[in-house]
Amino acid sequence: MAEPLLVIDGAAKSYGDLVALEPLDLKVKVGERVALVGHNGSGKSTMLRLVAGMLELTEGTITIGGDPAGTAEARAKTSYVPDDPVLYDDLSVREHLAYVAGLHGVDASVEDFDELLDRLGLLHRADDLPARFSRGLRQKTSIALGVVRPFELLLVDEPFVGLDASGKAALVDLLDELHGMQVTTIVATHDPVYVERVSRCIALRDGAVIHDGTATPDDVIRLVGA
Amino acid sequence: MAHLRSHGADWIGLAAAVVIAIGVRSGSRGGPLALEHADVRHVLLAPVDRTTAMRGPALRQVRFLVFAGSIVGAIAGVLATHRLPGQGAAWAACGALFGATTVALAYGAALTASGLRLRSWMGTLLALVLVAWAVADAANAAEGSPTTVLGRLALWPLHFEVIGLAGIVLAVALCATGWLLVGNVSVEAAERRSTLVGQLRFAATLQDIRTVLVLRRQLAMELPRVRPWVRVRVRGTDRFPVWTRGVRSLLRWPAARASRLVLLGVVAGLALRGAWAGTTPLVVVAGVALFIAGLDAVEPLAQEIDHPTRRNSVPLDAGYVELRHVPAAVATMVPVCVAGAAAAVLAGPSTAAVAIAGACIVPAALGAVAGALVSVIAGAPTQTGGGDAWSLLPPEVAGMRVVYRAGWPPALAVIGSLPVLAARTAARNGVGAPPAALAAGAGVVVVFVIVCGWVRTRDRIHEWWRAQMEMAGRG
Numbered sequence: 001m002a003e004p005l006l007v008i009d010g011a012a013k014s015y016g017d018l019v020a021l022e023p024l025d026l027k028v029k030v031g032e033r034v035a036l037v038g039h040n041g042s043g044k045s046t047m048l049r050l051v052a053g054m055l056e057l058t059e060g061t062i063t064i065g066g067d068p069a070g071t072a073e074a075r076a077k078t079s080y081v082p083d084d085p086v087l088y089d090d091l092s093v094r095e096h097l098a099y100v101a102g103l104h105g106v107d108a109s110v111e112d113f114d115e116l117l118d119r120l121g122l123l124h125r126a127d128d129l130p131a132r133f134s135r136g137l138r139q140k141t142s143i144a145l146g147v148v149r150p151f152e153l154l155l156v157d158e159p160f161v162g163l164d165a166s167g168k169a170a171l172v173d174l175l176d177e178l179h180g181m182q183v184t185t186i187v188a189t190h191d192p193v194y195v196e197r198v199s200r201c202i203a204l205r206d207g208a209v210i211h212d213g214t215a216t217p218d219d220v221i222r223l224v225g226a
Numbered sequence: 227m228a229h230l231r232s233h234g235a236d237w238i239g240l241a242a243a244v245v246i247a248i249g250v251r252s253g254s255r256g257g258p259l260a261l262e263h264a265d266v267r268h269v270l271l272a273p274v275d276r277t278t279a280m281r282g283p284a285l286r287q288v289r290f291l292v293f294a295g296s297i298v299g300a301i302a303g304v305l306a307t308h309r310l311p312g313q314g315a316a317w318a319a320c321g322a323l324f325g326a327t328t329v330a331l332a333y334g335a336a337l338t339a340s341g342l343r344l345r346s347w348m349g350t351l352l353a354l355v356l357v358a359w360a361v362a363d364a365a366n367a368a369e370g371s372p373t374t375v376l377g378r379l380a381l382w383p384l385h386f387e388v389i390g391l392a393g394i395v396l397a398v399a400l401c402a403t404g405w406l407l408v409g410n411v412s413v414e415a416a417e418r419r420s421t422l423v424g425q426l427r428f429a430a431t432l433q434d435i436r437t438v439l440v441l442r443r444q445l446a447m448e449l450p451r452v453r454p455w456v457r458v459r460v461r462g463t464d465r466f467p468v469w470t471r472g473v474r475s476l477l478r479w480p481a482a483r484a485s486r487l488v489l490l491g492v493v494a495g496l497a498l499r500g501a502w503a504g505t506t507p508l509v510v511v512a513g514v515a516l517f518i519a520g521l522d523a524v525e526p527l528a529q530e531i532d533h534p535t536r537r538n539s540v541p542l543d544a545g546y547v548e549l550r551h552v553p554a555a556v557a558t559m560v561p562v563c564v565a566g567a568a569a570a571v572l573a574g575p576s577t578a579a580v581a582i583a584g585a586c587i588v589p590a591a592l593g594a595v596a597g598a599l600v601s602v603i604a605g606a607p608t609q610t611g612g613g614d615a616w617s618l619l620p621p622e623v624a625g626m627r628v629v630y631r632a633g634w635p636p637a638l639a640v641i642g643s644l645p646v647l648a649a650r651t652a653a654r655n656g657v658g659a660p661p662a663a664l665a666a667g668a669g670v671v672v673v674f675v676i677v678c679g680w681v682r683t684r685d686r687i688h689e690w691w692r693a694q695m696e697m698a699g700r701g
Contacts, residue, residue: 054535076541086535090450090475090525094460102467103540103547109462129452129478145536 005030005077005153005184006051010060013046020046022208023060028200030152031182033175035195037215038204039224044188045083047204048155051186052080064153076104079151083158083188085142089131093122093141096130097148104149116144120170135162143171147178154178154185160194172197190224192217231384235377236364242328243360243373247353249332253339254349255446256415259283259408260423266416277409284408288333288401292326299325299380312383324380327397331376334400340415341407346447350482419445435601435635436528439521443483450478468547472526472554483522487562490519494590495566495583498646499573502582509647513597513640516563516590520598520639523558527551528602545682548603552595552678559591566590581660582649589667592674593642599677601635603684638677642670 004027012023021043028034036044049055051062053070067073091099097113117123120140125133130141139162146154156175160168172194175185187194195201201215203223211223252258261270261283269279303321307314339349362368379390422445429437443449454477464470497512521528527548530537537544567583645666652662680687 052539054538070538072541072543075539078539080535080539082535086533088475088529088533088536090478090529091471092460095471095474098460098462098464099467099471100536101462102464102470103542106463110460112462113460129450132449132452 003030004028005032005065006186007063008051008060009062011047011050011057011062012059013043013050013055014058019207021050022206024209026202026209026212028153028184028186030184031179032184032200033179033198034184034186035198035201035215036186036188036204037190037195037201037220037224038188041206042204043207044204045157046207048080048157048186048188049082051153052078052155054080076150077152079146079149079154081142081146081154081156081159083161085130085138087130087138087141087145089129091129092127093117093130093144094126096141096145100145101148106149108148113148116148119174120144121166136164136167139163140167140171143174147174152184154183156185156187158188158190160189160191192220195220231381233364233366234381234384235374236360236371238324238377238380239371239373239375240357240360240364242324242331242376243356243371245328246332246335246373247357249334249336250339250344250353250356251349251446253336254344254346254352256340256412256419258333258336258340259287259411259416260419261416263417263420263424266413266420270411270413270416275409276411277406280408280411281405284337284405288330291329291333295325295329296322297325299323299328303380310384316383320380320382323394324376327379327393328376330397330401331393334397334402334404337404337408338400340412341404341410343410343412434605435521436531436605440532446482448480448482450475451480454478466550468526468550469554472551472557475526475529476554476558487519487522487558488565490515491562491565492569493566494519494563494643495569496573498566498586498590498643499570501643501646502570502650503574506647509643510640512566512590512643512646513593514636516559516566516594516642517597517601517636517639519562520555520559520594521601523555523562523595524551524598524602526554527599531602531605543682543685545685549678549682552599552681555595555598556591559594560587563587563590563594578653578659582646582663585649585660585663585667586643586645589645589663589670590642593670594639596642596674596677597635597637597639599681600638603681604631604635638673641673645670 006026006028008024008026010023010025011021012019013021024047036047038044046055050057051064051069053075056070062069064074064077067077069078088096088099094110094113094117097108097116098110101108101113114123114126117126120143122137122140122144125137130138133141139159143156143159146156159171163171175187176197178185187198189195195215196217200213201211201220202209203211203215203220205223211219215223249258259280270276300318300322302325303317303319304314306321307317310317339352344352356373359368360371360373363371363374375389376393378387379393382390422441426438426441426445429441454474456477458470458474458477494512494515497508497515500508501512530544530548530551537547540547564587567587571579571583645663648666649659649663653659
């Protein structure tokens with residue numbers, strides 16, 4: 001029985017009297033592949049941002065491998081790919097990778113970077129400034145930055161938005177490969193097709209969990225109300 | 227007085243040239259009008275005559291600007307009566323006329339440039355030629371700068387010259403031309419300005435200098451170069467990632483930013499030369515110029531602050547990463563200060579000037595970086611001080627804190643320029659000036675180290691402070 005990597009214990013987030021996430025209890029095991037679904041404003045991004053340590057909890061606790069979310073130890077284990085790509089204005093794609101890898105102490109060669117970029121269909125733009133890319137290309141750059149560093153838990157928020165068909169396929173392959181490497185992934189998505197590939201689907205509605213288990217695309221449409 | 231009669235018009239003309247140059251550059255980038263976003267979408271895209279639609283906003287804007295220009299000019303005229311012969315009313319009237327004419331010229335030039343769809347680089351070139359010609363005329367290196375006629379207009383109480391009327395005629399002609407071309411505005415530029423100018427004004431209201439800087443760059447389309455000046459190839463993980471990142475950022479600077487920093491360095495150098503000659507307040511001018519340059523020099527660090535999601539994803543203290551951005555900023559500012567030192571020396575060459583300027587380079591660079599670091603990291607001053615505990619302070623104390631937050635960063639840059647005053651005092655007392663500048667520079671280094679310590683440990687300080695306030699609250 002695998003140990004839980006992520007433990008969410010009564011975690012809640014509210015802004016004044018607006019409840020973004022109801023008190024939530026959840027455990028995600030090492031190597032587990034989770035899809036987080038829900039309509040717009042259901043609390044998916046809030047939950048991911050809480051786990052990533054980007055938001056402060058109103059109540060409850062979240063630990064990653066025993067370390068409270070947001071601490072340096074937890075940040076070292078968690079890679080968060082936000083839905084809105086966060087990129088520097090003045091670095092090329094390759095320079096982004098070299099910088100982020102350097103900050104995380106990863107020993108990688110330019111061939112390693114290029115292989116990753118090639119997989120994501122970004123190699124031909126490696127020397128360009130991603131801040132001026134289209135939404136899809138920026139999303140691919142953001143994903144590359146998310147996986148170039150070491151992590152045990154990968155949080156990806158709406159990764160398929162803006163991606164073309166080949167980009168989508170490349171990302172799904174990458175997530176499959178990470179799953180094979182026993183990496184824990186939580187992907188917030190509206191894509192019912194992706195849900196077929198995962199062992200666990202958590203559905204949120206108005207900040208509360210309404211489903212936790214396996215799900216088919218039809219289930220997702222029913223749960224999300226799409 | 228003789229000097230004023232012979233050269234006063236040239237120097238006043240230089241000031242007018244700068245104002246007109248700003249107008250030309252604004253026009254070549256879609257200015258001077260900044261319409262509401264909804265007006266751009268609904269009015270400019272509607273099948274109505276754009277000239278008619280744009281004349282109303284243009285008239286309101288020029289009316290206000292000419293009024294403001296005449297008030298400023300009148301105040302300058304009144305101040306002139308304290309030192310110059312002639313009737314106060316005459317100086318005030320001529321000052322007002324000069325202010326209104328200069329502003330009208332600048333506005334007319336902007337409208338005309340916009341209506342002619344003048345390319346941005348052409349606008350910049352035209353502005354540079356205008357200012358360079360005025361500088362050369364003031365320095366007696368050239369003759370016939372067109373803006374000198376505006377200077378003659380301002381000095382009518384001393385000596386009436388009909389040629390001064392040419393400035394007024396030109397201003398009216400340019401405004402009329404702009405008035406005819408106002409409908410030819412670029413919709414693309416108008417849309418960009420409509421979004422950015424509103425944000426810019428809001429950020430300026432909040433004294434958010436970093437946001438003002440970023441928005442101003444966007445307004446001027448001042449973007450990092452796609453191809454760096456010198457390519458530093460990526461060979462894998464960077465050994466010194468933060469330093470390398472800073473160098474790569476620097477190598478993508480657009481020419482306009484590099485030129486601006488050199489210009490600011492020269493302004494600071496000349497101001498410090500003036501301070502050395504006896505006009506002490508010019509130290510503030512130098513400090514402010516270096517502070518503005520410093521804000522550009524700390525750009526890689528500012529990008530970290532702008533992207534907290536990325537910064538917080540690194541399992542390192544924010545202060546650890548931010549401190550490592552400082553060497554690149556200092557390395558950027560030192561050449562800027564060298565340019566300033568060169569300008570100061572060229573303004574009055576001597577061996578002593580070289581020694582004093584050399585002693586002041588590093589302190590000036592460190593002061594500018596220290597000021598910019600504090601400004602960028604501390605962010606915009608907030609009315610409540612950014613925390614509940616501060617919001618409990620009485621308004622008088624909170625107000626003082628806001629003033630302190632706004633004034634401290636440029637003050638640090640001014641501190642970096644103080645070794646010049648130390649050298650001046652030493653020289654007046656018959657003591658060696660360069661050693662005095664070096665000794666004062668050591669004090670600046672101490673201040674810089676303290677600022678660096680704050681950068682590294684401020685999160686812990688804030689944490690400790692929060693814990694203390696919570697304990698006090700529980701108590």
